Amino acid sequence: MNFEMPQFAMAAPEIWLGVMLCVVLIADLFDRSQQSRLAFFLTQVTLLGAIGLALSTHWGVDRAITFNGMYVSDSLAAVLKVTVAGLSMVTLGYSRDYLRQRDLLKGEFYLLALIANLGMFVMASASSLLVLYVGLEMLSLSLYAMVAFDRDSRIGAEAAMKYFVLGALSSGMMLYGMSMIYGASGSLLIDTIATQAAAGDNLLLMAFGMTFALVGVAFKFGAAPFHMWLPDVYQGAPTSATAFLGTAPKIAALALFLRLLVDGLGDLHDQWQAMAVLLAVGSLAVGNLFALVQTNFKRMLAYSTISHIGFLFLGLIAGTPEGYSAALFYAISYGIMASGAFGMIILLSRRGFEAEMIDDMRGLNDRHSGFALVMLLLMFSMTGIPGTVGFYAKWLVLQSLIDTGMVWLAVVAVLFAVIGAFYYLRVLKAVYFDRLESPVPLEAPAGQRVIVALNGGVILLLGLFPDRLIEICRIALGL
Template identity: 60%
Template sequence: MDFEMPQFALALPEIWLLGAACTVLVVDLFAPGQRRGATFALTQLALLSTAALAVATQWGVEGTTFGGHYVADAMGALLKAAVTLLTALALAYSRPYLEQRGLLKGEYYLLALFATLGMLVIASGGSLLALYLGLELLSLPLYALVAMDRDSRRGAEAAMKYFILGSLASGILLYGLSMVYGGAASLELAAVAEAAAAEEAPLLLLFGMTFMLVGVAFKLGAAPFHAWVPDVYQGSPTPVTLFISTAPKVAAVALFMRLLVDGLGPMHASLQPMLVLLTVASLLIGNLVAIVQTNLKRMLAYSAIAHAGFILLGLATGTDAGQAAALFYTVTYGIMAAGGFGLITVLSRAGVEAEEIADYGGLNERHPLFAGVLLLLMISMAGIPGTVGFYAKYLVIKAAVEAQMLPMALFAVVMAVIGAFYYLRVLKAAYFDRPGEAAGASAAPLTPGASAPIRALLLVNGAAVLVLGIFPERLISACQAALGL
């Protein structure tokens, strides 16, 4: 058998990020001071340059290397750019918060970089093996990040739950991968797709697809595989929650697109009923349970479950338009979630956590600019016209109607209306309640604990939700072009 030399240039983003992570590790060992300025700067430079490399080297390219285990295409380029930019945004918000609490360590940046590398591998995974390795490279650093505050009992409990449930989901996914490998007799997704398109597709492929969907749904935080989401979101340090709620969601959609579209796309008719069940469960549980939450991080956790339902609805259509809508929804949700948790980090300071909804009472009187950002983020998540959240929901529902899934489209509209209630409840506290008036409010008023540049970044993040809502065409076109539309 002849050995074919891999085309290393195709995998330049991953190679570059791995080298950058090793450089950051060495620099952090010798960098003076506790503020980790050099480590932070190098990490941000590595992420931004990786995003540029991904777009420059892989947009418009169709190629495979490493024996079919690696795929370079426009979809991978878009996913990698989204993942790296969202990670850079999350790390920018995190620094002041961690520094005030004595948690700013080089390990935080290294774990984030290696988790990002895992997401990049998933985005270009061309085989079952590559996708599983990328998923594990993503998951292991996340477990450590959740437990990074060793003095927090709540954080340790959240990390244990995340690790145990994540290991279970990983095992189920691996079991499904082994079934698919047995049915297709190959690890490459192209060969799996050929086996799935056969007139009499092996029954093992159907069983494997079911188990693989469980693993993907867990990473996406979809019901009924959502048990980890509220506890991990609330128990983790807010910067870690911010990171988990943004880039890994994009990686979960990338995993779905590679495994269940590129690999088992010909069997979508069998997959669709399961996706519909996950969609209904996620929309119901996410929206209804979020209504009764008083902790903002926990409310946003159940909100994330509901948003996962909309993403799954787009994927359930099985159409190119539905997949593009799901991709657009995931990227824009990452921007909104980054702003939401970023606001919590900015308004928190040493000894005061801006976690309870009651803490935001009278925010408009004390910090009208931040109240404005909160307004934009909440109405966008609710799907109010004029914001990017509205376009995300509109595209998914439109794709569902075009795919003859009218009952599901109507159900999604009803759930979106119900979901608007708990977002408006937060705005009611910020604009109509008096400071410290509500039960459960912190005795200390919320005061921005971040530097001026980070507060400016938050304002830009909030403005982006509005600008993308008014001019969404470029991002929509990019998502469609990534899928060859």
């Protein structure tokens, strides 16, 4: 095997993260304050730096490859990395207060988040099955630890255990599929696999491996029927971990899909399309119907995640660059919405009390009209009402579906979206129309108020002027 010197500068975001996580690890030891201020500050600076580096090294690059074909740098990587790091910054900002109230504020939480980010970055620009898998494990392992972060919580330990066992199972599935793909193509490099798939060698074995890989991806997404872990983990994990787990890793799962099944096995699209239709319709049905009966807000959000994943898969099913860019847009807007929703739970909770039931939202408008307004925007956006970013996300996906002639699927999706409106609006009913006898004014630290306001503002702003983001997503997919 010929070795050529890698262009290290191309992997600047990963190298930066790798170096800085060691710095945070050491710096946290010498931080005497009880609240890990230094670790928090350094983590945010690191993520901000990573965003800058990802933009400067990847944006506008036309698929450059280094590290002997294992690392790819293109605009898609830039968009994915910026989104992942940005969402992590927001969710870590939200979770600070939550952790402080529960005496969980330790530097390790930020450290785990940083390593998870590194894993997601690695996946976003992986061009080899081996690198893809190592990135995935780096992400998953840190997420398991974050879910188990509150050691004294029984339900947290149970959630972590379930997540760990099912995550290991899905990793096993994916690894098995990857080994079959390797057997069929004789290479770990995505580019070589793509040429082999295009040439049509060993298609049967490749499709066999692809099936298992798709199952693994669906597990990581939480698409039905591989969604069983999602509600329990969302509910059991500390909300700060749920907020992190429910946002950035979904972008990483999309990265996994795009790199493995589009870059690598794009030529097998005909074969994975039918399976993806099953996943999409299943997720839409399970997510929306089960969410209807939930009284626990965190569980409801978990099922709503499943339904959103179903919508995201619709964009992937279309199989056109337009469809992929619609899916990317959907994932980004979902990340913004989900971080806001979990942020609201964190905001309403206080020491010894988790505001996780829908009933806990009652009379929010009387307690703080600003937060109620953000809640309104979030729920409208998740429903897909015009004026919010969620509308354009759904619209783009449906458009790409109809363009490829799958009208029936679009009709099914819209039907389920209407069902979904019920449970989102039920939350708003609690917020605006249910009255408390003596509403206690809601107080939150200034930092938290700023993030919530920003989060709501972005949803509204992107809902009114989505053109820039749509354009960015199109450029990322080479349109």
